[in-house]
Amino acid sequence: MGKDSAENIEKLKLFSKYIGIAYQIKDHLKDSLNVSETGKDQFLDQTNKKSSSFLYLLESVEAKKLLDCYKSLAIDTLLKIDLDFSTLQEFIELFFAFTDI
Structure with a gap:
């Protein structure tokens, strides 16, 4: 049980990293x-000199592809954990579905 718990913790850390990105x-x-779509001023990050933004480092299309990639990595990692995270998986899918860019 101890080894499984340690492996699950490492997988949860990886999941957290992917979903955060x-x-x-x-x-x-x-x-x-x-x-009007977000409730905040457009290009606020750029105005605040956040030049390390994914959008400014990549084209918008490439950033969207990267978003999909990390979302998939997060869900795939979650599915490898030996616990039932079906509700969390549904939440992630809904969260990203309702905030499509």
Whole structure:
């Protein structure tokens, strides 16, 4: 049981990393939308000198591909954990579906 728990913890850490990166990419993509769609000023990150944004480092299309990649990596990692995370998986799918860019 101890080994399995340690492996699950490492997988959860990896899941957290992937879902965090996916969220950041989504946030940077949303920053490029107009204020009526997000509730915040357009290009606020750029105005605040956040030049390391995924959107500014990559083209928008490439950033969207990277977002999909990290979301998939997060879900794939979650499915490898020996626990039932079906509700969390559904939440992730819905969260990213309702915030499509």
